[in-house]
Amino acid sequence: xxxxxxxLVKQLADKPFALIGINSDRDLEGLREVVxxxxxxxxxxxxxxxxxxxxxxxxxxxTSWPTIYVLxxxxxxxxxxxxxxxxxxxxTALLAELGHEVDLSxxxxxxx
Amino acid sequence: MRCFGFLILSPLLLVGxxxxxxxxxxxxxxxxxxxxxxxxxxxxxxxxxxxDDYAVAVRNDANDVSIYPQKFLNLAxxxxxxxxxxxxxxxxxxxxxxPQQKAEAVDQLLDKHIDQSAIAQICEVIQxxxxxxxxxxxxxxxxxxxxxxxxxxxAACALASHMATAPAGDRKEQEIRDLYEMVIEQYGxxxxxxxxxxxxxxxxxxxxxxxxxxxxxSDLDGVAFKLSDYRGxxxxxxFWGDW
Numbered sequence: 001x002x003x004x005x006x007x008l009v010k011q012l013a014d015k016p017f018a019l020i021g022i023n024s025d026r027d028l029e030g031l032r033e034v035v036x037x038x039x040x041x042x043x044x045x046x047x048x049x050x051x052x053x054x055x056x057x058x059x060x061x062x063t064s065w066p067t068i069y070v071l072x073x074x075x076x077x078x079x080x081x082x083x084x085x086x087x088x089x090x091x092t093a094l095l096a097e098l099g100h101e102v103d104l105s106x107x108x109x110x111x112x
Numbered sequence: 113m114r115c116f117g118f119l120i121l122s123p124l125l126l127v128g129x130x131x132x133x134x135x136x137x138x139x140x141x142x143x144x145x146x147x148x149x150x151x152x153x154x155x156x157x158x159x160x161x162x163x164d165d166y167a168v169a170v171r172n173d174a175n176d177v178s179i180y181p182q183k184f185l186n187l188a189x190x191x192x193x194x195x196x197x198x199x200x201x202x203x204x205x206x207x208x209x210x211p212q213q214k215a216e217a218v219d220q221l222l223d224k225h226i227d228q229s230a231i232a233q234i235c236e237v238i239q240x241x242x243x244x245x246x247x248x249x250x251x252x253x254x255x256x257x258x259x260x261x262x263x264x265x266x267a268a269c270a271l272a273s274h275m276a277t278a279p280a281g282d283r284k285e286q287e288i289r290d291l292y293e294m295v296i297e298q299y300g301x302x303x304x305x306x307x308x309x310x311x312x313x314x315x316x317x318x319x320x321x322x323x324x325x326x327x328x329x330s331d332l333d334g335v336a337f338k339l340s341d342y343r344g345x346x347x348x349x350x351f352w353g354d355w
Contacts (some may be wrong), residue, residue: 016345045329060315067351
């Protein structure tokens with residue numbers, strides 16, 4: 001997950017795109033270490049000390065992790081639980097709606 | 113697997129759940145007269161015999177097993193108010209492959225046996241039928257006329273779920289929401305129903321095409337921010353944890 005997301009964020013840095021996490025780890029201190037160690041470059045809401053029982057995931061009815069929602073520029077839910085190439089396709093389609101052509105087909109693969 | 117067990121067991125089990133007296137037998141006056149020479153099967157015995165015959169037919173892989181629903185329907189018609197009619201109609205509702213026949217059995221059941229609490233289980237069967245006004249009407253009847261609160265609640269949930277399967281153009285979202293909200297309000301004593309209604313409402317709220325609700329909170333450094341700060345951008349929301 002992390003390498004895929006990291007390279008997405010990097011490749012789309014100049015596009016109208018954001019990856020936002022909602023993190024459900026209970027231990028915030030430990031989590032900050034993880035973020036540093038694993039080079040998690042994107043921003044996350046913290047779901048609070050109740051972990052998976054925290055307010056944001058409860059509001060959203062999330063019962064399994066990870067859960068993914070992809071929103072368009074108007075904030076409309078357009079895709080759910082897309083991963084890997086599926087996520088890349090979803091993002092490509094939504095950016096195209098905004099007039100941004102991106103090619104994520106080779107994304108995540110090591111460049112020769 | 114659970115469903116399979118339900119399918120096989122329920123018609124017989126439900127007869128056991130029936131509350132009420134068996135219908136008086138035509139030859140059951142209790143006196144020992146010569147009339148006893150006529151061996152008439154009681155409705156219960158007929159029901160049992162049909163079940164046995166069916167089991168044998170299935171075991172022999174007989175090609176006429178499809179006639180059994182009609183036989184059970186006929187038995188129910190002969191003794192409409194007997195508990196056996198309830199069992200026989202249930203049998204048809206669960207076992208028949210013909211949606212028309214199923215619906216016919218449901219109508220008969222609701223007409224004469226609406227007071228039975230075991231109707232709760234029928235709600236689920238009706239709910240799973242392909243969307244139709246007839247199924248809607250049947251669930252509405254149960255919701256309005258059952259004397260049991262839990263059955264009415266179950267019917268309300270089933271009605272909402274069934275309505276949610278209507279083709280997009282016919283889907284009455286507001287009515288569906290109202291039904292679930294009514295369940296949450298009126299059946300607070302039944303956590304299972306309330307849980308089901310809440311889950312369904314959440315699912316509708318977060319369905320594809322819906323505007324995502326606002327999230328406001330703090331990031332991992334304690335800095336406050338909002339989801340709406342990102343309007344104008346394509347956003348991937350990732351509910352994650354490092355575990």
